[in-house]
Amino acid sequence: MGEMVDINDELVRSVVTVDDGRDYTAQLVWRMGNRRDMRNGVSVPIPPAPKVSVVRVEAKKKPRKRGCRVVQKAIGSV
Known part of the structure; x- marks a missing residue:
């Protein structure tokens, strides 16, 4: 079975999103009116x-790499 990890660890926070x-x-809304009060x-x-x-603990979605088209244009394949 998997090991227990600390949710507040910086490495874990960079890989997963924790929704409490x-x-x-x-x-x-209370904070917005706090100074007024x-x-x-x-x-x-x-x-x-x-x-x-x-x-819920969900993995962060990695952004799509968009550099491929630039490289293809540079080598003349597109």
Whole structure:
């Protein structure tokens, strides 16, 4: 079986995308209005990020290599 790895490792982060399955929309909206609330003297606690799906670990998609056409033009095959 596979070995356990640390998800926070820099090498692992460069190869896979980790989705924790939480909805951070309410927290993002709260952060946008946070300065306004501080200026007006209002203290609003940060809303929770509810879990909406399971945790997913997906491999990052590698970009398509587009240099082939340039090389083919240089050697005159296209």
